[in-house]
Amino acid sequence: MKWTSRERVIAAINHTEPDRVPIDVTPLYDFYINLKKYLDLKIQEEVKYGISMEVIPHPAVLNALGADISSVKLGSPKQPVTTTLPDGMLKDEWGVIYKQISQTTGSYFEVVQPPLANATLDDLEKYPWPVADLPGRGESAEMAAKRLYEDTDLALLGRAAGSIIETPIYLMGFQNWMLRVGSEPQFACALLDKITEVQMNFDRVLLQATAKYLNIYKVSGEDLGMQTGPLYSYRMFKEYFLPRQKRRWQAIRQYLDEVNPGVKIMLHSCGSIRKFIPDLIEAGIQVLDPIQPHAAGMDSAELKNEYGDQLVFHGGVDIQQVLPFGTTQEVESEVKTRIQALAPGGGYILAPAHNVQADVPPQNVIAMCQAARKYGAYPIK
Numbered sequence: 001m002k003w004t005s006r007e008r009v010i011a012a013i014n015h016t017e018p019d020r021v022p023i024d025v026t027p028l029y030d031f032y033i034n035l036k037k038y039l040d041l042k043i044q045e046e047v048k049y050g051i052s053m054e055v056i057p058h059p060a061v062l063n064a065l066g067a068d069i070s071s072v073k074l075g076s077p078k079q080p081v082t083t084t085l086p087d088g089m090l091k092d093e094w095g096v097i098y099k100q101i102s103q104t105t106g107s108y109f110e111v112v113q114p115p116l117a118n119a120t121l122d123d124l125e126k127y128p129w130p131v132a133d134l135p136g137r138g139e140s141a142e143m144a145a146k147r148l149y150e151d152t153d154l155a156l157l158g159r160a161a162g163s164i165i166e167t168p169i170y171l172m173g174f175q176n177w178m179l180r181v182g183s184e185p186q187f188a189c190a191l192l193d194k195i196t197e198v199q200m201n202f203d204r205v206l207l208q209a210t211a212k213y214l215n216i217y218k219v220s221g222e223d224l225g226m227q228t229g230p231l232y233s234y235r236m237f238k239e240y241f242l243p244r245q246k247r248r249w250q251a252i253r254q255y256l257d258e259v260n261p262g263v264k265i266m267l268h269s270c271g272s273i274r275k276f277i278p279d280l281i282e283a284g285i286q287v288l289d290p291i292q293p294h295a296a297g298m299d300s301a302e303l304k305n306e307y308g309d310q311l312v313f314h315g316g317v318d319i320q321q322v323l324p325f326g327t328t329q330e331v332e333s334e335v336k337t338r339i340q341a342l343a344p345g346g347g348y349i350l351a352p353a354h355n356v357q358a359d360v361p362p363q364n365v366i367a368m369c370q371a372a373r374k375y376g377a378y379p380i381k
Contacts, residue, residue, distance in 0.1 A: 005068035009155035009215055013264045013287065013312050015347045021339055021376030022068040022155070023369055024314065024351040028053040030106035030358035031365075032061075038362035039064050051082070051090065051098055051109045054355060059152050065369045069349070070154045072214070074161050074206050075140025081130070093130040096170045106358030114173040116191070124190055132161075132201035138209035145210040156213050157266070160220040161202035164244055167195045181232075181240065189240055196244040203252055211259045216287060217252060218266040219245075225271025228296050237276055246283040253284050266314060270354065272296040274303070281310050290315030290353040293338070300341035313342045314349040317368055323352055324359045328367035335371035344380050 003011075003019040011018035027035060032047065032055040045058050056071045081093035089112065090098045097113035116123065148156055168177045168191055181188040199220075207217070222245065224231055232241070249265055256263045266287035267280060274297035280288070288311050292298055300316055316338040317323065322330055335350065342348040350372045356365060375381075 004153035006153050006155045006215065009068055009349065010262070012346050012349055013216065014262075015309070015312070015345060017346045017378040020378060021343045021372055022349045023066055023372050023376075024069040024157075024349050025057070025062075025065060025067050025356060025365060025369070026071070026351070027055050027057060027356045028106060028358065029055050031356045031360055031362075032057065034358060035362045035365065036061060038366075051092060053106070053108060059148070059154065062154065065366065066373055067369065068155055069157050069216075070148050070152070071157045071159050072141055072145045072148065072206075072210050073159045074137045074202060074209075075144070076136060077134035078136035079134065081134070094167070094171060095128065104359075111170055111173070114171055114176070116168075116171040117173050117176050119172070119187075119191075121187055121190055124187075124194055127194075129194060129198050130202075132198070132205045138205045141206055142209035145213040149213040155215040156210075157216040157218055158206060158210050158214045158263075159218050160199065160206065162199055163220040163222050164192060164196050164199055164248065165222045165224065165241055166220075167199075168192070181236070185240065192240060192244050196248055200248050200251055203248065204255070207252065207255050207259070211256060211263065214260060214263045216264050216266050217256065218268060218287075218289070219249060219252065221268045221270075223268075223270045224276055225269060225273040225292075225295060227271060227292075227294075229272045230275060231271070234275060238279065242279055242283060249284040264312065266312075270295075272298060274298060277303075277307055277311070281307070285311070287312040287314050287349075289313075290351070291342070292320075292353045293318050294320060300338055304342050304344075304347075308342075308345065308347055312347045312349065315351045315353045316342055316348075317350065317352045319352045319354050319356070319360070323356070323364050323368065324361075326364065328363060331364045331367040332371040332374075335368055336375045339372070339375045339380060343376060343378075350376065 008018040009022045012022050029049045043058050043060055049055050083091050095115040098109040099112045101108050101110050264286040266289055267285045268289045270292055272295040291313050293316055318334055322334045
């Protein structure tokens with residue numbers, strides 16, 4: 001039997017063993033350009049990226065890597081919502097102002113003016129929050145999803161428009177948010193409620209446009225952890241964050257169950273989050289990304305042993321040291337380690353433990369994909 005990428009991913013997310021471990025790669029713009037040059041792929045395409053710098057690779061690039069998943073995002077509305085200011089900075093539809101900063105590891109948009117840095121409760125009521133139902137958003141997403149579904153055998157991953165927990169950092173600045181979420185719970189919860197409502201509306205628009213084509217729905221970045229432990233206390237997570245996340249995830253699940261019940265809900269959360277995993281599962285998360293392998297408590301084999309029958313793992317390949325600085329032999333060894341720990345019985349999609357940035361040599365990502373095919377064939381040895 002010759003497996004398609006879509007069949008391979010469907011088997012894996014249903015905790016069965018396909019022919020091999022599926023592969024996923026999400027590049028940022030500068031790495032993507034480097035990768036195409038290295039592969040000598042002369043593809044006629046308009047490479048699109050937003051403030052996050054994420055790129056959805058052309059199917060020919062994914063095919064060259066042997067990757068199995070492509071992404072679908074909300075399209076841009078007909079009337080632009082991100083504006084270029086006279087000084088060259090960008091203002092997004094949340095009102096956040098960014099400046100593009102060039103570094104040796106690539107170009108990034110950094111927040112320079114968080115609009116709610118000193119906001120009050122009254123300010124939240126008067127603030128012009130983003131509107132999801134703008135002409136063009138859903139239509140362009142549906143066209144992209146339909147084209148990928150019909151013209152390729154790739155599995156499709158829907159990427160939600162944004163997060164609940166991270167958005168306050170952009171709106172207020174990291175320091176302001178961390179101080180006020182700890183000292184002013186009434187304000188923090190009111191802000192989280194406003195953001196949750198906006199994000200649920202974005203989910204609705206994207207799901208209505210694309211759900212019938214999807215295999216996984218990713219509920220954006222909700223970083224709860226850092227390298228050494230959680231960013232927030234367990235009490236804060238349970239009282240402030242989880243109820244709002246759960247409300248969002250349950251609304252997504254209800255819609256998917258009506259339209260395409262096979263779709264699994266994925267959460268992205270970097271860092272050391274092991275303490276939160278049982279609650280995330282109870283709240284409806286089925287796929288966990290990115291499994292940062294050297295964060296405290298995130299040992300791959302331990303996670304598989306403890307949660308492997310309840311969670312699909314996505315990611316795992318070290319992008320802090322091995323992918324950017326390792327040799328191709330070290331990359332191969334890293335991939336073998338992750339596969340042996342996470343892949344037995346299915347339930348694993350191999351990917352870097354975050355988006356691939358410009359400090360990663362293209363040959364290392366190619367070596368990662370080659371090693372995944374070499375060591376990821378079932379049964380795992």
